[in-house]
Amino acid sequence: MALxxxxxxxxxxxxxxxxxxxxxxxxxxPGGKLPSSRALxxxxxxxxxxxxxxxxxLAAEGLVVTRPGSGAFRAHPRxxxxxxxxxxxxxxxxxxxxxxxVVPRTVDASGVLxxxxxxxxxxxxxxxxxxxxxxxxxxxxSAALARAGRRPGAWGRPPTDGLPELRSWFARAVxxx
Numbered sequence: 001m002a003l004x005x006x007x008x009x010x011x012x013x014x015x016x017x018x019x020x021x022x023x024x025x026x027x028x029x030p031g032g033k034l035p036s037s038r039a040l041x042x043x044x045x046x047x048x049x050x051x052x053x054x055x056x057x058l059a060a061e062g063l064v065v066t067r068p069g070s071g072a073f074r075a076h077p078r079x080x081x082x083x084x085x086x087x088x089x090x091x092x093x094x095x096x097x098x099x100x101x102v103v104p105r106t107v108d109a110s111g112v113l114x115x116x117x118x119x120x121x122x123x124x125x126x127x128x129x130x131x132x133x134x135x136x137x138x139x140x141x142s143a144a145l146a147r148a149g150r151r152p153g154a155w156g157r158p159p160t161d162g163l164p165e166l167r168s169w170f171a172r173a174v175x176x177x
Contacts, residue, residue: 013046013050014050014053014054014057017040017044017046017050017051017054018054018057018058020044021034021040021054021055021058022058022063025058025063025064025074028073028074029074030074030075030076030077031073031074031076032073032074033070033071033072033073034055034064034071034072034073034074036071037051037052037055037071055072058072059072062075062078063075068152081161
């Protein structure tokens with residue numbers, strides 16, 4: 001029972017700290033650095049674990065961004081998602097419910113089947129996006145993969161709407177063409 005009571009107190013202290021920090025976020029401009037974990041521990045008289053969990057909760061809500069070794073920063077406001085494109089034409093053209101005069105739809109898969117066929121002996125295909133094994137710098141690729149796998153956040157999922165840096169790069173690249 002004491003363990004349950006301690007867990008309940010810990011959960012409520014995390015929730016209370018999240019509420020306090022959420023109210024304090026207006027003091028910081030987007031990108032502004034929040035106080036250190038040590039300062040938050042002293043200010044709110046909670047454990048470092050409670051501070052860590054509260055910051056993680058705010059990060060999960062998209063209100064703060066954490067950078068290992070640098071601290072926590074107020075997140076930039078999210079841009080309202082754009083309305084999804086009009087896909088109603090797909091419903092009409094792909095539906096099979098057109099009444100008694102339904103024309104059976106067929107798909108010509110011959111182009112797909114050609115790409116799936118094995119190439120003749122001695123032919124190296126470049127259309128798949130992968131180099132032939134004899135052309136790949138396997139040691140360099142292995143070293144690069146090992147380095148990339150050790151980076152913070154390498155094993156996390158990216159945001160569903162894409163990485164902001166990559167989206168802005170694509171927007172710039174498309175606007176120049």
